[in-house]
Amino acid sequence: MTTTQPSIGPLWTSELSAWQLALQAMRQSPQTIELRMYHVRRLGRAGLSGSPWTLGPSDLLEWAGGHQWARETARAVRSSFRRFWAWGVETGRTDVNLADVLPPVRPGQPLPRPAAPAVVAGAIGSADGRVGLMLRLANELGMRRGEVAQVRPEDDLVHDLVGWSLVVHGKGAKNRVLPLPNELADVLRAAPPGYLFPNQTGGHLSPHWVGTLVSRALVDGTTMHQLRHLCATEIHDATHDLRLVQTLLGHASVATTQRYIAVDDSKVRDAILERSRRWHP
Incomplete structure (x- = not known):
């Protein structure tokens, strides 16, 4: 049985496309761009708002807090969100960096995990x-x-x-x-x-x-x-x-x-x- 991912709204799609161009202009690596886009796209698919700029702080906090991510994953997601909303502020799309509502995540001490x-x-x-x-x-x-x-x-x-x-x-x-x-x-x-x-x-x-x-x-x-x-x-x-x-x-x-x-x-x-x-x- 195949599963389909929830769709993402047109405003999210257009804003993410614009942000992707900005990341490319900054000469971010393809891997970094893929990861940043993946994080924000997942949020868009949650269907919490029709546009990233109308999302409320409590919505973002509850959505992020509802995931049992590993510490480093949570740090990466928060970083992607902060960069996305910082770009929104810089380009006049919004007045506030919504991701500031997310508390910092302290880095862990990952143990080496060599494959057998x-x-x-x-x-x-x-x-x-x-x-x-x-x-x-x-x-x-x-x-x-x-x-x-x-x-x-x-x-x-x-x-x-x-x-x-x-x-x-x-x-x-x-x-x-x-x-x-x-x-x-x-x-x-x-x-x-x-x-x-x-x-x-x-x-x-x-x-x-x-x-x-x-x-x-x-x-x-x-x-x-x-x-x-x-x-x-x-x-x-x-x-x-x-x-x-x-x-x-x-x-x-x-x-x-x-x-x-x-x-x-x-x-x-x-x-x-x-x-x-x-x-x-």
């Missing part, structure tokens, strides 16, 4: 060629779903004296260059012209759909982003170089990278016991 290697290996072994390649890019290079979606081998492959590398188009229009294993480079070099994962209109698949396809191939609720955590954890275990992992993942802050790296509890135990033996031989 056996789960990843099983998914790669059983997935079709397209999804298998998505899995490999996320697992071997630690790429985000939006980065995987945008791969265009004819433009993004570069070669130097040591081998092939991939130009990764990261968040905030920040590119980085990642070395490719030889076999993976051969697969990308053999790809037809255009995007590696094209949609039906000649563009690339949306980051959301790439993440959905990969998550379907995994089991036990494992997500595509957990492959990034696994990549970070295993490379840090092998190199003990936090700055290297930061560069690999494309993080602006080492503090962000640290949240991706899981610590093996057995290593903590071994370290404590070894130190204890030195004090109490």
Whole structure:
């Protein structure tokens, strides 16, 4: 049985289209625009008002409070709403930033959640060629779903004296260059012209759909982003170089990278016991 999403009113649609153009003019990344639009569109589909500018503060507060979001999701939604209504104020559509009614959400302390290697290996072994390649890019290079979606081998492959590398188009229009294993480079070099994962209109698949396809191939609720955590954890275990992992993942802050790296509890135990033996031989 198929389910249809509630429709969104024409005034919401026109205002969201105008805001999307504003975000594009600000050179926001496609992933950021998609996320911002998704958040506000969900609110529009709730049918609380015919226009975003006639929505009442209590309506927004009750709608947001009625969702059991994770802390980081709630922070992202609030940020999208604040930016949308700030744009409304700047363009003379409204006099107040309605999202100011939403209380700040303190950032949490997310724990690293690397995917289980056996789960990843099983998914790669059983997935079709397209999804298998998505899995490999996320697992071997630690790429985000939006980065995987945008791969265009004819433009993004570069070669130097040591081998092939991939130009990764990261968040905030920040590119980085990642070395490719030889076999993976051969697969990308053999790809037809255009995007590696094209949609039906000649563009690339949306980051959301790439993440959905990969998550379907995994089991036990494992997500595509957990492959990034696994990549970070295993490379840090092998190199003990936090700055290297930061560069690999494309993080602006080492503090962000640290949240991706899981610590093996057995290593903590071994370290404590070894130190204890030195004090109490």
